[in-house]
Amino acid sequence: IAKEVAKLLEMKAELGADEGKHKFVLKTPKGTRDFGPKEMAIRERAFRAIIACFKRHGAEVIDTPVFELKETLTGKYGEDSKLIYDLKDQGGELLSLRYDLTVPFARYLAMNKITNIKRYHIAKVYRRDNPAMTRGRYREFYQCDFDIAGQFDPMIPDAECLKIVHEILSDLQLGDFVIKVNDRRILDGMFAVCGVPDSKFRTICSSVDKLDKVPWEEVRSEMVGEKGLSPEAADHIGEYVQLHGGLDLIERLLRDPKLSQNKLAREGLGDMKLLFEYLRLFGITGKISFDLSLARGLDYYTGVIFEAVLLQQDPEHGEEPLSVGSVAGGGRYDGLVGMFDPKGRKVPCVGVSIGIERIFSILEQRLEAAEEKIRTTETQVLVASAQKKLLEERLKLISELWDAGIKAEILYKKNPKLLNQLQYCEDTGIPLVAIVGEQELKDGVVKLRIVATREEVNVRRESLVEEIRIRTSQC
Amino acid sequence: IAKEVAKLLEMKAELGADEGKHKFVLKTPKGTRDFGPKEMAIRERAFRAIIACFKRHGAEVIDTPVFELKETLTGKYGEDSKLIYDLKDQGGELLSLRYDLTVPFARYLAMNKITNIKRYHIAKVYRRDNPAMTRGRYREFYQCDFDIAGQFDPMIPDAECLKIVHEILSDLQLGDFVIKVNDRRILDGMFAVCGVPDSKFRTICSSVDKLDKVPWEEVRSEMVGEKGLSPEAADHIGEYVQLHGGLDLIERLLRDPKLSQNKLAREGLGDMKLLFEYLRLFGITGKISFDLSLARGLDYYTGVIFEAVLLQQDPEHGEEPLSVGSVAGGGRYDGLVGMFDPKGRKVPCVGVSIGIERIFSILEQRLEAAEEKIRTTETQVLVASAQKKLLEERLKLISELWDAGIKAEILYKKNPKLLNQLQYCEDTGIPLVAIVGEQELKDGVVKLRIVATREEVNVRRESLVEEIRIRTSQC
Numbered sequence: 001i002a003k004e005v006a007k008l009l010e011m012k013a014e015l016g017a018d019e020g021k022h023k024f025v026l027k028t029p030k031g032t033r034d035f036g037p038k039e040m041a042i043r044e045r046a047f048r049a050i051i052a053c054f055k056r057h058g059a060e061v062i063d064t065p066v067f068e069l070k071e072t073l074t075g076k077y078g079e080d081s082k083l084i085y086d087l088k089d090q091g092g093e094l095l096s097l098r099y100d101l102t103v104p105f106a107r108y109l110a111m112n113k114i115t116n117i118k119r120y121h122i123a124k125v126y127r128r129d130n131p132a133m134t135r136g137r138y139r140e141f142y143q144c145d146f147d148i149a150g151q152f153d154p155m156i157p158d159a160e161c162l163k164i165v166h167e168i169l170s171d172l173q174l175g176d177f178v179i180k181v182n183d184r185r186i187l188d189g190m191f192a193v194c195g196v197p198d199s200k201f202r203t204i205c206s207s208v209d210k211l212d213k214v215p216w217e218e219v220r221s222e223m224v225g226e227k228g229l230s231p232e233a234a235d236h237i238g239e240y241v242q243l244h245g246g247l248d249l250i251e252r253l254l255r256d257p258k259l260s261q262n263k264l265a266r267e268g269l270g271d272m273k274l275l276f277e278y279l280r281l282f283g284i285t286g287k288i289s290f291d292l293s294l295a296r297g298l299d300y301y302t303g304v305i306f307e308a309v310l311l312q313q314d315p316e317h318g319e320e321p322l323s324v325g326s327v328a329g330g331g332r333y334d335g336l337v338g339m340f341d342p343k344g345r346k347v348p349c350v351g352v353s354i355g356i357e358r359i360f361s362i363l364e365q366r367l368e369a370a371e372e373k374i375r376t377t378e379t380q381v382l383v384a385s386a387q388k389k390l391l392e393e394r395l396k397l398i399s400e401l402w403d404a405g406i407k408a409e410i411l412y413k414k415n416p417k418l419l420n421q422l423q424y425c426e427d428t429g430i431p432l433v434a435i436v437g438e439q440e441l442k443d444g445v446v447k448l449r450i451v452a453t454r455e456e457v458n459v460r461r462e463s464l465v466e467e468i469r470i471r472t473s474q475c
Numbered sequence: 476i477a478k479e480v481a482k483l484l485e486m487k488a489e490l491g492a493d494e495g496k497h498k499f500v501l502k503t504p505k506g507t508r509d510f511g512p513k514e515m516a517i518r519e520r521a522f523r524a525i526i527a528c529f530k531r532h533g534a535e536v537i538d539t540p541v542f543e544l545k546e547t548l549t550g551k552y553g554e555d556s557k558l559i560y561d562l563k564d565q566g567g568e569l570l571s572l573r574y575d576l577t578v579p580f581a582r583y584l585a586m587n588k589i590t591n592i593k594r595y596h597i598a599k600v601y602r603r604d605n606p607a608m609t610r611g612r613y614r615e616f617y618q619c620d621f622d623i624a625g626q627f628d629p630m631i632p633d634a635e636c637l638k639i640v641h642e643i644l645s646d647l648q649l650g651d652f653v654i655k656v657n658d659r660r661i662l663d664g665m666f667a668v669c670g671v672p673d674s675k676f677r678t679i680c681s682s683v684d685k686l687d688k689v690p691w692e693e694v695r696s697e698m699v700g701e702k703g704l705s706p707e708a709a710d711h712i713g714e715y716v717q718l719h720g721g722l723d724l725i726e727r728l729l730r731d732p733k734l735s736q737n738k739l740a741r742e743g744l745g746d747m748k749l750l751f752e753y754l755r756l757f758g759i760t761g762k763i764s765f766d767l768s769l770a771r772g773l774d775y776y777t778g779v780i781f782e783a784v785l786l787q788q789d790p791e792h793g794e795e796p797l798s799v800g801s802v803a804g805g806g807r808y809d810g811l812v813g814m815f816d817p818k819g820r821k822v823p824c825v826g827v828s829i830g831i832e833r834i835f836s837i838l839e840q841r842l843e844a845a846e847e848k849i850r851t852t853e854t855q856v857l858v859a860s861a862q863k864k865l866l867e868e869r870l871k872l873i874s875e876l877w878d879a880g881i882k883a884e885i886l887y888k889k890n891p892k893l894l895n896q897l898q899y900c901e902d903t904g905i906p907l908v909a910i911v912g913e914q915e916l917k918d919g920v921v922k923l924r925i926v927a928t929r930e931e932v933n934v935r936r937e938s939l940v941e942e943i944r945i946r947t948s949q950c
Contacts, residue, residue, distance in 0.1 A: 005483045008476055026586045026815055028540050029570050034583050037535035037594065044536075056877055058854040058884035060512035061519075065503050065615050066541060066599060087572075088561040089484075090603060095504050097562075108509050111501045118884075119512065124541060128565060140540050152887035156866075160887075167877065281870040340501055379533040391631075395756040402531055402642065409533035409593075412627035412635075 002089075031131035031139025037376035042363050043356075047122065049171045050144045050354055053164055054120040059146055062119050064104040066126075070094040076103050076336070078299035079206050083127045097126035101145040102300070102333065102351065109149055110340030115347050116150040135325065136358035147351030149337070155271055158304045158332060159278035161352040165308050165328045166284045168354060174327070174362055176311040179287055180244070182294040183272055184301050184331070186253075189265025190292070193258040194236035196229060202299060203227055208241060209295035212309075212326070216241070244291040247276050268303070275304065296331060303332030304350065310362070328354045373429070380407045380472040381432040384421040391415070393436045397446065401434075404465040408434075425451045431472060434464065480564075506606030506614025512851035517838050518831075522597065524646045525619045525829055528639055529595040534621055537594050539579040541601075545569040551578045551811070553774035554681050558602045572601035576620040577775070577808065577826065584624055585815030590822050591625040610800065611833035622826030624812070630746055633779045633807060634753035636827040640783050640803045641759045643829060649802070649837055651786040654762055655719070657769040658747055659776050659806070661728075664740025665767070668733040669711035671704060677774060678702055683716060684770035687784075687801070691716070719766040722751050743778070750779065771806060778807030779825065785837070803829045848904070855882045855947040856907040856923075859896040866890070868911045872921070876909075879940040883909075900926045906947060909939065 028034060035043060054061075073084055073096050085097040098104050101121045109117070122144045131139050146164055148157035162179060169177050187208070191201050207223050216238055223229040223237070243249060250273050259265045272290060279285045296305045308328040330352035337347035367374065383398040385391075391414050401408040409430070411421055418435075425433055435447040435456075445458040448467060459467045503509060510518060529536075548559055548571050560572040573579050576596045584592070597619045606614050621639055623632035637654060644652045662683070666676050682698050691713055698704040698712070718724060725748050734740045747765060754760045771780045783803040805827035812822035842849065858873040860866075866889050876883040884905070886896055893910075900908055910922040910931075920933040923942060934942045 001483055005480060008480045008483070024546065024817075025544065026582070026817070027544065028586075029542055029544055029568055032540035032542075034540070034586075035538040036587070037537060037592075040536045040538060043538075055853050056880065056882045058852050058882065060851045061515045062512060063510040063515060063518075065507035065509070066601075067504055067507070067615075069500065069502065069504055071499065086563040086565065088563045090561065093504055107501065111503075112509075112511070117512075126541075140542075148887070150887070153889045156870075156885075156887040156889075159870075163874070163877070278870060281867055282874045342499075342501070376535045377533050378530050392756055395631075395634075395753060399638070399757045402638070405531065407531045407533065410631075412623070412625070412631040414628045414631075 005089075029139070031129070031133070033133065033138065038374055039360070039364070041374045041376050042367060043360060046172060046356060046359055046363060047144070050168055050356075051120070051122070053168050053171065054144075054146050056167075057118070057146070057160060057164060059118050059120040062105075062108065062121055063123065064098070064101075064108055064121070066124070067095040067097050068104055068107065070096045072096075072107050072340075073099060073103055076298075076300055076339070078202060078297065080127075080297055083129050085126045085128055098123075099127060100125050100298075101143050101353065102147070102298075103336070105145070105147055105149075105351075106333075106336040106347075106349070107340050109337045109347055109349075114149070118146075118148045120144070120146045134361075136355075136361040138357055142356040144354040144356055145351055147349055149347050149349045151348055155274045155278055155304075158350050159275055159282065161330055161350055162275075162279060162288065162306060163282045163284060165306070165330075165352055165354070166282075166287060169308060169310075169327065172359060172363070174310055174359060175313050177287060177308055177327070178289050178311060179306055179308045179328075180289050180291040180294045181272070181275070181304065181306045182291055183268035183304050185264040185268030185303060186259075186272065186292070187295060189259060189262035189268060190237065190240050192264070193262050194240070195233040196237070200227065200229065204229060204237070205295045206297060208237070208293060209297045211241060211293045211295075241293040244289050244293070246285065246288070246290060247273070249290055250276065271304070296329060300333040300336045301331040302334045305329075305331035306352075310358075325358050326355065327358050328352060375429040377428060377430075378407050379409050379428065379430045381409075381434050381468050382421060382425050382430050383408055383410045384416070384418065384433050384435050386418050386435055386437045388415040390436055390438075393441060397434065397436055401465065401468070406465060406468055422449075422451070432468060434468075477564075484563075504614070506604070506608070508608065508613065513849055514835070514839070516849045516851050517842065518835060521647060521831060521834055521838060522619070525643055525831070526595070526597070528642050528646065529619075529621050531642075532593070532621070532635060532639060534593050534595040537580075537583065537596055538598065539573070539576075539583055539596070541599070542570040542572050543579055543582065545571045547571075547582050547815075548574060548578055551773075551775055551814070553677060553772065555602075555772055558604050560601045560603055573598075574602060575600050575773075576618050576828070577622070577773075578811070580620070580622055580624075580826075581808070581811040581822075581824070582815050584812045584822055584824075589624070593621075593623045595619070595621045609836075611830075611836040613832055617831040619829040619831055620826055622824055624822050624824045626823055630749045630753055630779075633825050634750055634757065636805055636825055637750075637754060637763065637781060638757045638759060640781070640805075640827055640829070641757075641762060644783060644785075644802065647834060647838070649785055649834060650788055652762060652783055652802070653764050653786060654781055654783045654803075655764050655766040655769045656747070656750070656779065656781045657766055658743035658779050660739040660743030660778060661734075661747065661767070662770060664734060664737035664743060665712065665715050667739070668737050669715070670708040671712070675702065675704065679704060679712070680770045681772060683712070683768060684772045686716060686768045686770070687782075716768040719764050719768070721760065721763070721765060722748070724765055725751065746779070771804065775808040775811045776806040777809045780804075780806035781827075785833075800833050801830065802833050803827060850904040852903060852905075853882050854884050854903065854905045856884075856909050856943050857896060857900050857905050858883055858885045859891070859893065859908050859910050861893050861910055861912045863890040865911055865913075868916060872909065872911055876940065876943070881940060881943055897924075897926070907943060909943075 084099050087095040124140055125143050126140055131137055165179055188201055196204050207219050210219055220234045223234045224231050250269055253259050254269050279288055307326050309326050332350040334348040338344045383394050385394055394410050398408050398410050431451055433449040440447055444461050446461055446464050447456055448459045449456045559574050562570040599615055600618050601615055606612055640654055663676055671679050682694050685694055695709045698709045699706050725744055728734050729744050754763055782801050784801050807825040809823040813819045858869050860869055869885050873883050873885050906926055908924040915922055919936055921936055921939050922931055923934045924931045
């Protein structure tokens with residue numbers, strides 16, 4: 001087979017190459033984009049806030065390869081598996097690009113027999129989804145993951161994950177948000193008491209997961225039509241999934257005659273109550289909503305699940321604010337590491353993933369609206385000359401500055417005009433110009449020009465580094 | 476064809492899946508590795524030094540997708556093209572993982588019609604090479620690239636690239652090194668005067684490139700045997716490629732009766748002389764060697780090329796120090812952007828790529844030898860309790876600390892033993908413990924323990940944040 005495939009692929013490649021000559025396309029692959037210097041400045045600002053939070057919570061950092069053995073990803077994502085990018089079989093192992101950072105993390109734990117770690121991981125993941133780039137949905141995108149692995153007392157690490165989401169979203173000032181919380185055990189208990197057969201739990205869960213995008217009627221008809229659920233069971237689910245609230249709702253459901261009879265639901269609701277207690281101590285219950293419609297698509301969750309959504313800035317008076325999109329999600333996955341361990345040893349885990357692309361879009365739009373000029377370099381000084389034939393002197397001076405740790409540039413011209421050199425500083429935001437001229441060289445000084453004020457001072461050459469440091473210390 | 480391929484691939488996948496069940500392998504793909512917290516600490520240390528240098532030279536930063544359209548990479552790498560990773564054809568565009576950061580950079584410039592930029596890019600690249608992981612050769616590895624694009628006066632940006640390599644290698648204290656420099660025009664001129672036909676320039680250049688790994692005799696027999704070069708031409712090349720030196724050698728070759736007759740060689744040698752003049756002003760000629768055996772494998776270079784190699788630490792008396800491997804390389808590629816521009820408009824570029832994996836290996840070995848303990852978190856304080864039933868108080872206190880920007884942890888236990896909490900600080904290097912107890916709560920204080928000295932002081936709760944900041948300000 002391999003030979004046949006190779007032959008056919010070769011024939012195809014030849015055809016492809018021929019086509020290529022006729023219409024060469026200058027673009028990035030579908031669903032991906034470049035980050036230019038401006039976008040990078042915004043991206044790094046967001047990363048700084050996120051990393052600061054992860055470090056504040058004592059996390060270590062790890063990294064894993066961008067691809068995994070195909071079999072490592074198999075059977076972890078349920079219906080989403082079709083979105084995985086595979087690599088071409090070029091001989092050797094079958095590989096796939098990572099779909100998230102959670103499965104590689106679980107593989108890492110099992111492989112290194114780690115039973116206890118708190119780590120973050122910021123890296124790109126890949127999904128062959130239909131991109132909607134204006135809304136921040138890409139095929140290549142960053143995830144910023146924080147996870148706590150280990151056997152601990154219930155809900156303490158879970159509460160910390162929610163605290164982290166709350167800190168990051170507050171810190172980035174993205175506007176109002178709500179963190180929806182649910183528990184897979186409550187969902188499964190609910191499915192059981194509604195009469196969903198065990199074998200349909202996961203697929204019905206996938207249907208419920210669509211409720212943030214499509215109305216209940218559509219989800220119901222998928223359950224009944226495509227997935228063969230009885231209309232009564234669907235309607236019963238429909239009653240539960242419109243419920244959301246706080247501690248009051250948890251307590252109401254704990255008294256619910258049907259749900260309270262189900263062991264899983266009871267466990268989930270008990271832990272949910274404990275979680276709310278811890279969140280109260282953290283002072284963040286105001287932004288938390290226990291929401292029975294939250295399901296999360298991925299197969300591997302086993303307990304608490306959550307998702308943070310940004311809310312519309314100015315809702316109409318009296319109406320509930322609309323959600324404008326999910327920016328973080330996560331939950332507990334106690335079984336995933338065990339799937340990799342040869343002896344099935346489990347390592348309980350809970351974690352959160354911050355989806356940075358939508359956050360970028362918002363930060364970008366805001367900066368554009370504010371017409372704030374972002375500097376894309378940190379250069380402190382341009383080494384310039386007022387006369388010709390001073391390239392050697394410029395090179396000598398800039399070399400001294402670099403060696404002293406000063407961020408410095410020159411124009412790559414033998415005899416640049418002073419005006420062009422000053423204009424370059426205006427354009428790029430360089431605050432100082434160190435000007436060498438024949439007179440200055442004779443006097444052992446450098447003329448330092450402050451771009452903003454056009455002030456010029458002669459500085460002795462041996463004091464120049466110190467003078468530049470002082471004058472740019474706030475940069 | 477596509478249908479047939481799909482069918483065959485499907486059959487194959489089924490077979491593959493069956494095999495998978497029998498022997499599940501827990502590993503990262505061949506030639507790749509995870510970075511645990513310790514390795515990440517080392518990696519980030521190296522990145523910090525490299526990024527600081529790039530910023531000191533006024534570079535902006537960009538990022539591009541990890542894969543490109545397959546045709547973007549086609550015809551750019553010569554004989555190395557066979558090492559490119561392709562993605563599986565899952566419908567839609569044909570994609571390949573990037574092989575370096577230079578071709579994506581050129582694509583980015585052409586696509587955005589940028590004629591003038593100085594940027595760095597630090598990212599992973601992919602090569603289906605034979606891995607030699609103990610020597611730092613991987614299939615997935617980082618490149619740290621700095622490039623200057625634009626029409627400038629000769630050799631000024633080129634000299635800056637070499638200065639950057641010199642700064643980074645000095646800064647990282649990797650031991651003695653030499654930066655070999657040559658020029659593709661000198662090589663091509665040399666090939667011409669040695670009687671190599673034009674059509675064989677690139678392939679003979681690839682042979683010369685192997686001289687750092689295999690002896691001349693082997694390279695010669697490849698030229699004559701495999702590549703059909705006349706033995707006379709090969710021997711003539713052999714005489715040139717053993718030459719290396721400084722300004723003296725450049726001037727000798729400028730007077731070489733044959734080479735000086737060749738226009739390309741004359742241009743290359745003239746620019747090489749200018750380059751050495753600028754490097755003298757930068758004070759770095761001591762580490763630079765003009766070396767006629769340096770060829771660089773990639774097709775796209777058009778002018779200056781260079782490669783930095785680390786030297787054996789303690790060479791035998793009187794012997795030349797042995798090279799222990801290349802850690803940086805680069806050169807001028809004035810034609811690459813034009814290959815992407817629909818109208819063939821050229822943007823001259825020169826750049827350097829720091830290969831970080833070998834540097835990691837060296838830093839890792841050195842740290843291991845020094846038995847230095849590296850902290851993998853930045854946690855300033857552990858919030859602990861001496862008695863039972865104080866989880867709520869711990870959660871309240873740590874929440875206050877987090878909100879004040881203090882890096883703090885707790886153990887995720889309801890009633891942890893004090894000894895275990897102190898041990899955790901010893902193990903992870905946390906310098907302070909904030910202990911809440913019933914008496915302290917009554918008195919409105921927190922007991923702050925300094926782990927290193929075992930000293931304990933009572934601090935008023937409202938002064939705790941300030942006290943922690945002062946005591947960890949050197950961290």
